[in-house]
């Protein structure tokens with residue numbers, strides 16, 4: 544509502560109207576600049592999910608940029624609100640109505656241009672931030688559009704720029720991790736080498752779960768019979784937690800385990816060690832051959848002598864007997 548009209552309707556010899564629009568702009572601009580500086584320099588470095596991987600870094604950057612974009616809008620709305628209450632409130636004894644308003648080209652044009660600019664900016668920024676970090680740490684389905692650089696190979700060696708393949712298997716109510724480049728060995732801890740592009744192949748044996756390595760900025764649905772691919776590159780050594788992020792049954796809340804980012808050589812010796820141990824104690828032979836999805840249905844096996852491997856395959860740990868055991 545234009546203040547000129549209010550003053551006019553109030554009657555009286557009002558002095559020349561101050562330039563309210565300019566005042567609002569200057570107050571909002573100064574406050575927004577201050578807020579954005581605080582966000583960028585004080586808050587951004589502490590924003591979730593941290594900087595443990597390249598996808599986490601990108602997410603932290605995205606949150607900071609969105610906060611910086613949102614702060615001026617919020618500040619303008621609040622400044623306008625307070626300014627209107629203070630400057631344009633009804634004075635004591637003034638019972639008159641405001642003058643009806645029929646359009647204001649300047650305000651309408653500003654509104655349409657400003658909101659269009661904000662929406663277009665968010666569209667462009669969001670698209671770039673989806674493409675640059677190869678799907679932003681989310682599952683891209685079985686055939687990803689965006690892939691990081693790195694050679695796909697049947698083995699993994701430190702420093703060779705090989706992509707590390709890790710299969711994440713969700714089941715009620717745990718995650719296990721298979722490493723096809725290490726004989727298809729299976730672990731209950733997610734070990735990763737630092738500075739190495741990792742391809743996660745996320746799948747499930749039963750219901751829909753969601754693989755969420757929060758500190759790595761990776762979250763991908765684990766669907767039965769689906770190979771959901773997600774990428775990240777760990778950038779810092781240390782431990783992290785993996786949680787299920789899809790309500791998947793009564794023990795969903797207890798469905799978590801942990802992982803560690805190791806140096807490349809420490810990772811290689813860990814992985815070869817587990818592979819050798821699982822080969823020696825028969826676990827590799829008992830596991831089904833590595834595949835992108837598994838069918839743990841027991842019906843075709845009724846009446847057969849099924850292997851149950853507690854702790855490796857979970858409570859409902861029935862699999863087909865491997866017809867073609869993995870012998871690395």
Ligand SMILES: [Cu+2]
Nearest residue numbers: 752787791798
């Ligand atoms: Cu789950």
